[in-house]
Amino acid sequence: MGSSGDFALGNILFVLCSFLALLTVVGWLSLFVCRGWQRLLPPLGLALMIGTPFLFFKIREVDGEMIPIIVWRSSPDPDELLEVPPPVAASDDEENMPIVDLATATAEDFPNFLGPNMAQHVTDVELNRDWSAYPPKLVWEQSIGAGWCAFATRNGYAVTMEQRGEQELVTCYEIATGELQWSHGVNTRYETVLGGIGPRATPTIDERGYVYANGATGILRCINGNTGQLVWQADVLKQVGVDSEHDAAAVMYGRSNSPLVVDDYVVVAGGAGPDDAADRTAASLVAFNRDTGEVAWRGGDDQIGYASPIIGKLDGVRQVVSVNEATVSGHDPTNGNKLWQFPWGRPGASAADSNNSQPIIVGDDRLFVSKSYGVGATLMEINQNNAGKWNVEEVWSDPTLLKTKFTNVIVHDGYVYGLSDGILECVELETGEQQWKKGRFHQGQILGVGSVILVIDEKKGEVTMVEMTPRAYRKLGKFAALETDKLWNHLSLYGKYLLVRDAQTAACWELPLAD
Secondary structure (H helix, E strand, C coil), X not given: CCCCCCHHHHHHHHHHHHHHHHHHHHHHHHHHHCCHHHHHHHHHHHXXXXXXXXXXXXEEEECCCCCEEEEECCCCCHHHHCCCCCCCCCXXXXXXXXXXXXXXXXXXXXXXXXXXXXXCEECCCCECCCCCCCCCXXXXXXXXXXXXXXXEEECCEEEEXXXXXXXXXXXXXXXCCCCEEXXXXXXXXXXXXXXXXXXXXXXXXXXXXXXEEECCXXXXXXXXXXXXXXXXXXXHHHHCCCCHHHXXXXXXXXXXXXXXXXXXXXXXXEECCXXXXXXCCCEEEEEEECCCCCEEEEECCCCECCCCCEEXXXXXXXXXEEEECCEEEEECCCCCCEEEEEECCCCCCCCCCCCCCCCEEECCCEEEEEECXXXXXXXXXXXXXXXXXXXXXXXXXXXXXXXXXXXXXXXXCCEEEEEECCEEEEEECCCCCEEEEEEECCCCXXXXXXXXXXXXXXXXXXXXXXXXXXXXXXXXXXXXXXXXXXXXXXXXXECCEEEEECCCXXXXXXXXXXX
């Protein structure tokens, strides 16, 4: 469809057109070639041709461009073949407890979704740009349960979520060895053809080493990351008056929103139940006391999208920013009260027109948002007047730029970098002028490291290093990080260690550092 087209839409149209063409040929044969009972032969042949493969094969899932991944019908899902590790038992015997320290901070920590400040950019690490002379080295590679979460890291340990059979697990691994340190499971399973299997929200680690994990079906857990034991657990759906059937329809691809730790709270996306629900307590955001799990406040009443809430300042006012299904909104972090709201997306479109990408606060009073599905990118200015009334205005908006589907952007030195329907693109932040667009990575992910961008290809698992410059697309190196046919998980970095995973395999690579 061209370098700027929607490849998923093109693939769907190709399949439909091919099917219609086949029906036309069969219909023509039936009407004009065959006579009498023989007219039944082409339809019967078509039915056998279409139906027979489904006796032996099934569509396990689709990739980011809606191309089906077909497997033998009798084959189990890979996560069902993995052993479910036993939970950590409560014990006063220190010898039987995990030796994990998530409470100690280091300069290399990547403790939440997209890393420090959720900026998708590690600024204090510079990589050696000569991967031919100094190639990345594989530290370990091993099987992992299904899911689209990334790793959150702290003090040499990596935490993620994964599905193994009927258990949705929060797991902790030692980065140096890949050895499992602890796991905690709940009996729930998310699985759809379009969304895949397992959890999809990256856990968050706070300064005490506590891990907050939001499951695909709305189970929120607080785990003591130093011991692996559960501190508290909450059902987010119950807190907003949503039943599982309604939530599955409204959040079709599973809850993908990572928890946000703000002061004494952990804030997660809520939801909006049916208007006639007896206990309807709709909320875009729900804040739990991070020590006890009790609800502290609810904010907004918009149906949620798939992005995670962020914290920052706009016009000098600290606030939580939430990308919902049809709006972007700012909230007071102390009580959840809505400060402002901006239309973004459309109601009832979480399946076909989903809001997935993170908002980015830039400067003192501007917010950048982006998405695919024909919407593109928008820079808005947000401030309040002397009377305290908030005002939101578009600085620029362009449906052809930075069409981020499952990915997020990096803002650096006045320019925005991101995968636009799978092609890496650079746009000037202030004007919205495209600088360059090149490289085909399907629906992969990116991570800024110092002055370069690491891009991982969705279908090949190759990591490409690209210079972060508006002057031109400059590829510096590439290596095969993971053998895969579908990778939606974001990249994580702990110092020189790059952590990659898909729904079946995880790996750790040591990247060469600059002198």
